[in-house]
Amino acid sequence: QKEVEQNSGPLSVPEGAIASLNCTYSDRGSQSFFWYRQYSGKSPELIMFIYSNGDKEDGRFTAQLNKASQYVSLLIRDSQPSDSATYLCAVFTGNQFYFGTGTSLTVIP
Amino acid sequence: EAGVAQSPRYKIIEKRQSVAFWCNPISGHATLYWYQQILGQGPKLLIQFQNNGVVDDSQLPKDRFSAERLKGVDSTLKIQPAKLEDSAVYLCASRLAYNEQFFGPGTRLTVL
Numbered sequence: 074q075k076e077v078e079q080n081s082g083p084l085s086v087p088e089g090a091i092a093s094l095n096c097t098y099s100d101r102g103s104q105s106f107f108w109y110r111q112y113s114g115k116s117p118e119l120i121m122f123i124y125s126n127g128d129k130e131d132g133r134f135t136a137q138l139n140k141a142s143q144y145v146s147l148l149i150r151d152s153q154p155s156d157s158a159t160y161l162c163a164v165f166t167g168n169q170f171y172f173g174t175g176t177s178l179t180v181i182p
Numbered sequence: 183e184a185g186v187a188q189s190p191r192y193k194i195i196e197k198r199q200s201v202a203f204w205c206n207p208i209s210g211h212a213t214l215y216w217y218q219q220i221l222g223q224g225p226k227l228l229i230q231f232q233n234n235g236v237v238d239d240s241q242l243p244k245d246r247f248s249a250e251r252l253k254g255v256d257s258t259l260k261i262q263p264a265k266l267e268d269s270a271v272y273l274c275a276s277r278l279a280y281n282e283q284f285f286g287p288g289t290r291l292t293v294l
Contacts, residue, residue, distance in 0.1 A: 077224070116273055116285040117225065161224050169238060170215075170283065172224030 077164050079173035087181050092149040094176050096162030099143070106138055106145045107163040110156075111175065117161055120147070152180045184208065186286030188274050194292045200262040203289045206255070207276030213237075215283065216249055216259050217273040225273055231257060261291075269293045 076099040086092045094108075105124045109117035123129045123136040123145065135148040145164075149156055159175040187206040195201050207214050212233050217225035228247065230237040233254035242249065246265070251257040261268055271290050277283040 081222075116271075116288045119282065119284070122282065163224075169227060169230065172226070174222070174224050 077162055077171050077173040079160075079162050079176050081174055082177040083179055084176055085179045085181055086152050088152060088154060090152050090180075092152045092156065092178055092180070094147040094149075094160050094162075094178065096145045096147075096173055097143055098145070098162075098164045098171075100164070100166045100171075101140075101143065103143075103164045103166040105165045106136070107165070107170070108134075108136060108147045109161040109163060111159045111161055113158075120160075149178075152178075154180045154182050156180050186274055186276050186284055188272075188286040188289055190289055191287060192290050192292075194294065195264055196294050197266055198263040200260065201264055201291065202258055202260045203272050203274075203291075205257045205259070205274030205286060207257075207274070208278065208284060211276035211278045211284075212254070213277040213283075214251055214257050215273075215275040215277070216257070217275065219271045219273055219288070221270070228259070228272075264291075264293045266293050 078097045107122045108120045110120050111117045121131050123138045129136045133150045137146045157179050159177050161175045162173040164171045189204050214231040216228045219225045228242045229239040229249045231251040234251050249259045271288045273288045274286045275283045
């Protein structure tokens with residue numbers, strides 16, 4: 074059973090702070106890792122993906138991957154109220170995507 | 183570039199009735215996925231197509247769910263008969279490049 078675990082939250086941060094979202098996965102053969110944002114009542118939208126160990130930055134977002142620890146995280150700098158959403162971690166393994174249950178983030182103005 | 187299209191957006195049916203959902207992927211995307219997302223959970227893969235062939239349908243409840251992708255373009259997902267526990271959002275996604283998939287707006291199904 075391939076599992077993707079996320080803290081369901083809710084996570085609350087003040088506007089302008091850094092939000093840190095975490096995800097662990099069970100299959101060491103997992104190839105790539107994705108973060109999706111899902112607003113209430115909407116479908117998931119891709120924020121960023123990462124394949125290699127280390128950090129990957131895109132604007133206010135940074136994804137971090139540690140394959141040895143089977144851990145991937147998403148940092149959101151300068152959090153804005155519009156970042157309030159559920160963040161889904163997805164792992165690509167064996168030609169299939171596996172999703173976590175998501176972490177609910179609220180950014181407080 | 184147009185995104186993944188789905189219809190209907192909402193559907194309310196009574197248990198034991200039948201329902202069908204339609205998906206049109208992004209043009210040229212060979213891989214198409216149907217997911218079920220129950221409230222408070224992440225999307226769960228139901229079936230994956232590569233062109234018009236099934237790659238993975240191991241989590242599709244085949245006694246009541248069926249899906250097809252004729253001509254390798256658009257796809258339909260059918261539930262017959264529906265149960266209360268089928269109430270969920272049904273998401274279609276498509277993929278062209280290595281690993282990135284894009285979701286449609288989803289169909290919210292309520293079974294009464």
